Amino acid sequence: MQLFDLRGRVAIVTGGNGGIGLGIATGLAQAGAAIAIVGRDVAKNQTAAGQLVAAGFNARFVSADITNPGACQAMVQTVAAHFGRVDILVNNAGMTIRKLAQDYTPQDWQRVMDVNVSGTFHCAQAVFPEFQKAGGGKIINIGSMMSIFGATYAAPYSASKGAIVQLTQALAVEWATHRIQVNAILPGWIDTELTQSGRAEFPDYDYEGAVLGRTPAGRWGEPTDLAGAAVFLASQASDFVTGTAIPVDGGYSAQG
Ligand code: NDP
Secondary structure (H helix, E strand, C coil): CCCCCCCCCEEEEECCCCHHHHHHHHHHHHCCCEEEEEECCHHHHHHHHHHHHHCCCCEEEEECCCCCHHHHHHHHHHHHHHHCCCCEEEECCCCCCCCCHHHCCHHHHHHHHHHHHHHHHHHHHHHHHHHHHHCCEEEEEECCHHHCCCCCCCHHHHHHHHHHHHHHHHHHHHHHHHCEEEEEEEECCECCHHHHHHHHHCCCCCHHHHHHHHCCCCCCECHHHHHHHHHHHHCHHHCCCCCCEEEECCCHHHCC
């Protein structure tokens, strides 16, 4: 088997119906993995899975809301029944609510935590028995630059993404002897619906200038920019790599 070969592997990508998730799903599929796209929006799920199938890959979708632990269990069982196994979980689904810290409601706070932190944990718990059956597995959690830096309009999001790094380390330590590697990718500024909505919410703010000025690469990232790190962390090339958080950020986190 080649180091980065994912043939015979089955990957679940939450939030795989667009943006970074679809970029990662496409990269994993190109490396040979069968893909299960997970999201709430059935039409988006259908389109994304259809796009992968049309490109010649083995893919399907399972519609599920990751804030519901039972739905996560059922989703994993559906994937395992269809493909026969589960080897890789990409915990990519995430969201934000942009307000000043003093203006968030308790419900806003809880919503961001439910999706970004609890949903990630529910999916990790749900794949554990399948990983045991497969003799091991790979979990890739998607953090953010806000896992390591602060930002305005992002108090719950930053807290949730900081938690992703700690959850990654905790699971990495606890599940290492089960041959499960748990790592995080910390994307920089990537051009997706999430960041497009931020630009639309604050039309008077020079978002473009701020992102390009702060990113040494001088450009927005594309969803496919995340695929290489994901293939590495999903493959046997990373079998002794666990508990790390790898920035894929055009140099954002290296900039003083
Ligand atoms: P998008 O808004 O384009 O995608 C978010 C995805 O998450 C969608 O597929 C959405 O599908 C899914 N999702 C949201 N809530 C749920 C839920 N409750 N259950 C299941 N799926 C859900 O965002 P990005 O692609 O930009 O972001 C992907 C990840 O990358 C997120 O975790 C984000 O925080 C992180 N990130 C993004 C950065 C960027 O610059 N874009 C930078 C750093 C991190 P559906 O609506 O169908 O449920």
